Amino acid sequence: MKKLINKPEDVVKEELEGMALAYPDLIKIHLDPDFDYRADAPVKGKVALISGGGSGHEPMHGGLVGHGMLDAACPGAVFTSPTPDQMLEAAKMVNSGKGVLYIIKNYTGDVMNFQMAADMARDEGIDVDTIIIDDDVAVKDSLYTAGRRGVGTTVLAEHILGAAAEKGYTLQELAALGRKVNINGRSMGMALTSCTVPAAGKPTFELGEDEMEVGIGIHGEPGRKRMKIMTADEITEILATSIIDDGPYTRTLAQWDKDKGDWVDVEVTDPPFKKGDEVLAFVNSMGGTPDIELPIIYRKLHEICEKKGLKIVRNLMGRYITSLEMQGCSITLLKMDDELKELWDAPVHTPGMRWGM
């Protein structure tokens, strides 16, 4: 195993310590339980946003803490859900009294633990709501997921909600906005190579020298199809058309009903993309893919969107939701409106995403 680490069991702790040393003006860290949080938390008068998940997807989530994005992030071990005590302690640390929104990617462990943490936080008098991101069109159910997995739209939601929180949106308004972002965002990824979880010491899966996995999950979960390697243009065509041509997607998602004081299942339907839609186009590296290759993907994606009548009005290109050193990419399209465009353009200052300040 070739990695710039010390002991596999120390990776997450040492990464947090390094982040705190590198970005002392932006973030502080709490160890046992582990999380990082805004150096100026709690931010008076603002709803706090917390996300988290297995490590290995950096900069998401720990590197996306700061002004205009998350208030705290809870890292699990690599590709492993964080625990409710991390999420609870993070909520206590960053809650300003305006409440906490948990942003959850749809993996069974994450959803279960965040919902448990939400219940525990409510018992301690913290107003908590949750949103689930399940935007991956590749597969219906997966290794760690019932329903679609949560991927690239999470990064976009974290900034859009972060900007809205800075503007004074209430907890209820933020939860509604988060659900709107989720139903308007769709993603799909692919891998050219596998990746190695430090504690495992060997590749998560095997791919032949001439093979790729289309529809891969961010933990190396199987995708739609293992295929012979294709050109960048052909790969972009598969990912983009899978996203754009995806029909309405209906499922039930658990939401907290404050009046009932209980979780309720709500039926949610994602509207399909249609000609004339304005979109944010997000081309993401899985981690190991070099920067020279991403614009080649973007170039073809731009052509396909034009052909399909989608107008790219904003974009994001780079490494934001990764799978360690996996080579490959994912594409996310998010349907935009005036509210989302204004929030997207708002300043953000985190280790991993920064503009306007």
Next chain:
Amino acid sequence: MKKLINKPEDVVKEELEGMALAYPDLIKIHLDPDFDYRADAPVKGKVALISGGGSGHEPMHGGLVGHGMLDAACPGAVFTSPTPDQMLEAAKMVNSGKGVLYIIKNYTGDVMNFQMAADMARDEGIDVDTIIIDDDVAVKDSLYTAGRRGVGTTVLAEHILGAAAEKGYTLQELAALGRKVNINGRSMGMALTSCTVPAAGKPTFELGEDEMEVGIGIHGEPGRKRMKIMTADEITEILATSIIDDGPYTRTLAQWDKDKGDWVDVEVTDPPFKKGDEVLAFVNSMGGTPDIELPIIYRKLHEICEKKGLKIVRNLMGRYITSLEMQGCSITLLKMDDELKELWDAPVHTPGMRWGM
């Protein structure tokens, strides 16, 4: 070969096209000869900064074009010097009348071609000066280099000079500042894995499963030593102490003498780091190393600098000068003073580096 590309011979052109589509407000591109340049060039009243070099080191240089950094960047084929006609055409495109500074990494082909372009541009009445970056302490001479190679300090110089150019520094002042940055910056890198040039189709060099190359060049040139893999802390110790304990380094560098109208060899000596120095610490990924590993390097580097009496007053961590998908890292330390700190903090807005705007 596993890459997100179409034909190997189209990589650079398609990457430029993708960049232009993704960042239309920031950059424009010129094809045949190839370069990208600021969308608002020529910027009135400002000296223009141009760099370039082989492709494969993205975001350097093409992704570092914009406010507070480069005015244009000339990409060669992967790991191959660009040609004088690219550099000349770029100079003609971005020169506002205040002159052009070529920022050159010390590789024989780059130096020769940029000096030839400088001569050609002068023949066309453009005031041109050049600076050479040769900051890699690893080896004295190398596969493509007489003297030390130019690496991480280049990225720092490009922003510091870019900020100074925005502030109205003259061509002469910028050349002097560039030479000051170069003598105060030192770097060293290492690789865990090789990388594959698209046109070659096979890895540039071979490394055993338990081997690493310490002092690697950014084109995979041999370094100081091939060793068994060590921990992140041990690797950081080797790189950091090689940099910090490097003594005075003296060599002759070609500079343009305007009065003589000719190139002259000038003896240049880098002063060593000493206790009490303030430094910028730059931890750079070679491209394939995941973001989770960089803070582990930074954590140890911080400890070593403290022990050696160097105070880290600014830092940069991420992928800036890469070698395609190579796994590994480099460390750069740049001695700072008030002028450099103020320039470093100035706004920058490029695809690959952005703050303050």
